[in-house]
Amino acid sequence: xxxxxxxxxxxxxxxxxxxxxxxxxxxxxxxxxxxxxxxxxxxxxxxxxxxxxxxxxxxxxxxxxxxxxxxxxxxxxxxxxxxxxxxxxxxxxxxxxxxxxxxxxxxxxxxxxxxxxxxxxxxxxxxxxxxxxxxxxxxxxxxxxxxxxxxxxxxxxxxxxxxxxxxxxxxxxxxxxxxxxxxxxxxxxxxxxxxxxxxxxxxxxxxxxxxxxxxxxxxxxxxxxxxxxxxxxxxxxxxxxxxxxxxxxxxxxxxxxxxxxxxxxxxxxxxxxxxxxxxxxxxxxxxxxxxxxxxxxxxxxxxxxxxxxxxxxxxxxxxxxx
Amino acid sequence: xxxxxxxxxxxxxxxxxxxxxxxxxxxxxxxxxxxxxxxxxxxxxxxxxxxxxxxxxxxxxxxxxxxxxxxxxxxxxxxxxxxxxxxxxxxxxxxxxxxxxxxxxxxxxxxxxxxxxxxxxxxxxxxxxxxxxxxxxxxxxxxxxxxxxxxxxxxxxxxxxxxxxxxxxxxxxxxxxxxxxxxxxxxxxxxxxxxxxxxxxxxxxxxxxxxxxxxxxxxxxxxxxxxxxxxxxxxxxxxxxxxxxxxxxxxxxxxxxxxxxxxxxxxxxxxxxxxxxxxxxxxxxxxxxxxxxxxxxxxxxxxxxxxxxxxxxxxxxxxxxxxxxxxxxxxxxxxxxxxxxxxxxxxxxxxxxxxxxxxxxxxxxx
Numbered sequence: 001x002x003x004x005x006x007x008x009x010x011x012x013x014x015x016x017x018x019x020x021x022x023x024x025x026x027x028x029x030x031x032x033x034x035x036x037x038x039x040x041x042x043x044x045x046x047x048x049x050x051x052x053x054x055x056x057x058x059x060x061x062x063x064x065x066x067x068x069x070x071x072x073x074x075x076x077x078x079x080x081x082x083x084x085x086x087x088x089x090x091x092x093x094x095x096x097x098x099x100x101x102x103x104x105x106x107x108x109x110x111x112x113x114x115x116x117x118x119x120x121x122x123x124x125x126x127x128x129x130x131x132x133x134x135x136x137x138x139x140x141x142x143x144x145x146x147x148x149x150x151x152x153x154x155x156x157x158x159x160x161x162x163x164x165x166x167x168x169x170x171x172x173x174x175x176x177x178x179x180x181x182x183x184x185x186x187x188x189x190x191x192x193x194x195x196x197x198x199x200x201x202x203x204x205x206x207x208x209x210x211x212x213x214x215x216x217x218x219x220x221x222x223x224x225x226x227x228x229x230x231x232x233x234x235x236x237x238x239x240x241x242x243x244x245x246x247x248x249x250x251x252x253x254x255x256x257x258x259x260x261x262x263x264x265x266x267x268x269x270x271x272x273x274x275x276x277x278x279x280x281x282x283x284x285x286x287x288x289x290x291x292x293x294x295x296x297x298x299x300x301x302x303x304x305x306x307x308x309x310x311x312x313x314x315x316x317x318x319x320x321x322x
Numbered sequence: 323x324x325x326x327x328x329x330x331x332x333x334x335x336x337x338x339x340x341x342x343x344x345x346x347x348x349x350x351x352x353x354x355x356x357x358x359x360x361x362x363x364x365x366x367x368x369x370x371x372x373x374x375x376x377x378x379x380x381x382x383x384x385x386x387x388x389x390x391x392x393x394x395x396x397x398x399x400x401x402x403x404x405x406x407x408x409x410x411x412x413x414x415x416x417x418x419x420x421x422x423x424x425x426x427x428x429x430x431x432x433x434x435x436x437x438x439x440x441x442x443x444x445x446x447x448x449x450x451x452x453x454x455x456x457x458x459x460x461x462x463x464x465x466x467x468x469x470x471x472x473x474x475x476x477x478x479x480x481x482x483x484x485x486x487x488x489x490x491x492x493x494x495x496x497x498x499x500x501x502x503x504x505x506x507x508x509x510x511x512x513x514x515x516x517x518x519x520x521x522x523x524x525x526x527x528x529x530x531x532x533x534x535x536x537x538x539x540x541x542x543x544x545x546x547x548x549x550x551x552x553x554x555x556x557x558x559x560x561x562x563x564x565x566x567x568x569x570x571x572x573x574x575x576x577x578x579x580x581x582x583x584x585x586x587x588x589x590x591x592x593x594x595x596x597x598x599x600x601x602x603x604x605x606x607x608x609x610x611x612x613x614x615x616x617x618x619x620x621x622x623x624x625x626x627x628x629x630x631x632x633x634x635x636x637x638x639x640x641x642x643x644x645x646x647x648x649x650x651x652x653x654x655x656x657x658x659x660x661x662x663x664x665x666x667x668x669x670x671x672x673x674x675x676x677x678x679x680x681x682x683x684x685x686x687x688x
Contacts, residue, residue: 038467082664086671091402091463093664095610099656104350106649111354117647240467247464285483291475294468298450301460301468310461 001279003144007151009268009275014152014160015226017264019044019218019235021163023242024249024256025170026214032174032251033207034187034313035083038094039075040215041239042101047072047219049105052119052230053112055126061224064126065159068223069216075101076212084204087317098239106232119223119230128157128225157225159217166214170253183207187311190318200318218242244297251311263293326673336615336662338669340629343657350653356646364643365636375635377507377521381593383624383631384523387530388585389609390616390623391537392578397618398541399574400554405451405466406582406606408473409444413583414590415477416443418485418597421498432502436591437529437584444583445576447473452575456568462575474600481599495597504592524592531624533581538620540577550574582606604652608634611659630655 023040030037050071055064075097082093106117113120136154139146174180182203186193190200222238223230245263249255269276270289277283326335348358369379389406396403403409416439426432451465481493490496504524508517517523541547553560553570561567585605590597608630615629616622637651661669 038463078660082660082668086665086667088664088667090664091404092610092614092659095404095607096656096660096664099607099652099659101656103649103652103654103656107350107354107647107653110647110649117649237471240471243464244468285479287475287479287482290478291472294471294475298454298460298465298468298472301465302454302458303460 001275003147005275007147009265009272010148010152011155012268012271013261013265014156015264016267017260018156018160018163019221019226019238020242020245020260020264021167021257022159022214022218022221023239024245024260025166025253026211026218027243027246028170028251028253028256029183029207029214030211031246031314032187032311033183033204034190034311034316034318035079035204035208036090036094036315037079037208037211038091038243039079039097039101039239040211040242041235041237042094042097043072043075043212043215044219044222044235044239045101045105045233046075047216048223048234049109049119049219049230051216051220052122052223053109055122055224056113056120056229059124059126061122061126061128064224065128065217065220068220069213072216072219073209073212076208076215080205080208083317084201084208087319090315090317102233105230109230109232117232122224122228126224127228128159128221130155130157157221159221159225162217163221164257166217167253167257174253179206184311187313190313194318194320200320204318215239241293244293247310248293248297248300250300250309266290266292326670326677330673330677332617334673335666335669336617338673339661339666340615340658342665342669343654343661346657347650347654351646351650354646356644361640361644361646361650364639365632368639368643369632369635373508373517374519374521375639377517377519377523378635378638379628379631380507380527381522381524381588381631382634383628384527384530384588384592385585385605386608386612386627386630386634387534387624388588389582389605390612390627391533391609391620392582393609393613394616394618394620394623395537395541395550395581396574396578397613398547398554399550399570400557401452401455401571401574401578402463403448403466403575403578403582404463404607404610405448405469405579406609407602407604408466408470408606409447409579409582410585410602410606411473411477411600412447413440413444414586414597414601415480416440416583417586417590418495418498421502421591422495426499426501429502429504433504433525433529433587433591436502437587440583440586441580442583444586445580447583448575448579449572452572452579455575456571470606477597477601478599481597485597493599498591498595502591503595522593524588526588526592529584529587530627533584534620534624537581541620546573582609608655611655611662614659614663630658633658 023044027037027040047068051064051068054067055061079093082088083090109119110117133154136150140150182198186200186203194200222234241263245256245259249259266289270286273286351358351361369375392406393403417436420436420439451462451469454460454465455462485495487496506521506524507513508521549565550570553565590601612623612626612630615626633651633654637648640646640650641648
């Protein structure tokens with residue numbers, strides 16, 4: 001494998017990892033507050049459909065993004081009402097929302113556009129187009145680092161950079177702010193948080209809605225940047241890979257970034273079987289690369305690679321003392 | 323906290339949940355500019371008004387009984403088996419291997435062999451998450467989700483690279499031999515008076531009903547069933563009573579996986595006659611809804627499976643005869659799971675309000 005191929009692979013890794021990073025960090029907020037969310041997939045799918053449809057209608061990717069976030073937040077709110085207010089089973093709520101999203105996105109796209117459940121292809125300003133970072137062309141002559149900067153770091157859509165910024169911001173919020181400390185506390189010991197006069201319900205709703213916003217970004221990126229429009233089931237299990245990455249990273253933001261980049265790298269490799277065969281000198285089945293994130297996560301869960309300890313109050317509805 | 327009378331808890335809560343799901347579904351149909359009443363008519367006519375329609379409805383019912391029982395059995399042990407999807411696909415592999423590589427003289431023997439194959443493979447796929455839960459404390463929900471995806475990838479690999487006959491394009495096994503074809507209900511003496519056309523539902527339907535009875539007998543009439551239920555109610559109490567947690571988790575999950583795997587007898591052997599990619603097609607997840615609707619009782623599961631069989635077949639009819647896309651049935655399923663499963667408490671709270679004026683106030687508690 002030559003250097004150019006490696007750079008292509010890495011650039012593709014960054015593009016494919018972006019929706020995983022956004023969805024993974026989305027899940028992190030919810031789960032650190034004690035609300036399990038296996039409905040990341042649902043929210044991404046809804047956001048992808050809303051942003052694809054609205055970006056087409058308005059001709060603006062930004063308006064599409066807002067619509068995507070809005071759609072995702074509606075689903076987040078349903079999950080919040082079911083699991084916080086009505087203390088329902090969070091896993092079942094997630095399963096239900098996954099079903100609902102899978103059906104309703106096709107239904108709405110079909111009734112709006114009559115194109116077999118897709119939204120019409122986007123072009124121009126209706127998409128988030130690649131932006132060149134300053135100096136990308138000028139520095140291209142610098143050996144090794146120049147092409148790396150030009151191919152891998154520069155030339156992505158703004159949402160890719162937003163995803164990396166979200167990771168840094170999340171690290172700062174969780175470890176350096178009062179809100180972050182309370183959020184982590186409410187996922188470990190809600191009774192203690194309640195005793196100190198802070199609303200458990202309020203904090204958990206805040207977390208769930210942040211999850212909605214970030215899943216909205218992830219879904220909008222899928223439909224308006226990575227691809228040009230929404231297609232049936234276009235998230236293709238990315239919500240579950242993000243969930244796997246979250247566990248793999250043991251619910252920590254910076255580790256989540258690396259986990260998502262690793263899983264994105266597997267996805268990039270699966271698209272280039274020729275490269276894999278060239279390096280390893282034997283044929284690796286594509287489905288094996290698809291399954292690798294899940295296999296690695298099971299190994300982590302099994303405690304063979306470190307120990308993944310979820311937030312202690314995760315999944316349990318909080319009943320206030322009377 | 324106020325409680326509902328038992329009949330309301332068992333009958334009224336699911337009915338109100340269903341009603342709410344139906345109302346929202348009607349609103350969804352209205353909002354895409356179609357007529358919900360006409361849609362319901364199409365669904366009923368296509369699934370319950372003809373022998374052919376009944377054939378489809380009962381065929382889907384059969385599949386959902388298996389996956390619903392799988393979720394129910396695990397649930398009584400306090401385990402949420404969300405991995406039906408993967409266990410069904412692996413069960414399909416068991417069926418395919420049994421049908422393709424063993425020369426069966428008669429369909430009845432093939433049925434026994436394929437059922438055992440399906441159960442063994444489904445159980446094996448549930449065994450690893452079960453062992454990880456029992457021994458390493460990994461959350462079974464997460465591991466079974468992961469195993470769904472690993473199963474899907476494994477099946478794609480096997481169907482594309484290993485089991486696909488040479489010269490074939492689509493990822494599927496070869497067609498099973500003719501001696502493994504299961505009789506449809508229109509070929510069963512007696513029933514052929516009811517089903518005059520060639521219908522989809524086959525003798526696996528009776529296997530599903532038998533399994534429902536077996537699960538009921540196991541849970542409420544055997545020592546093991548008692549242990550499973552005790553463990554599900556309180557792990558610490560069960561442990562104190564000398565019940566071995568590892569044993570219960572393993573046994574409950576293996577049986578759950580076996581039940582899910584057996585669904586493949588219905589669709590892989592009874593219908594497709596070859597193993598296809600994504601053979602579960604969501605039935606594993608629908609099993610969760612079926613178990614919820616059926617209140618985790620095998621007989622409730624049979625009724626709920628019939629309801630979902632009706633929704634599935636009715637939804638297909640919508641896709642055929644109306645402008646409503648077939649995906650409407652996924653929306654309805656999602657709504658049913660949401661209201662019966664996640665928003666259960668909301669329905670209860672509403673009903674408790676409604677019941678409050680009719681309840682006698684016991685002395686001293688008012």
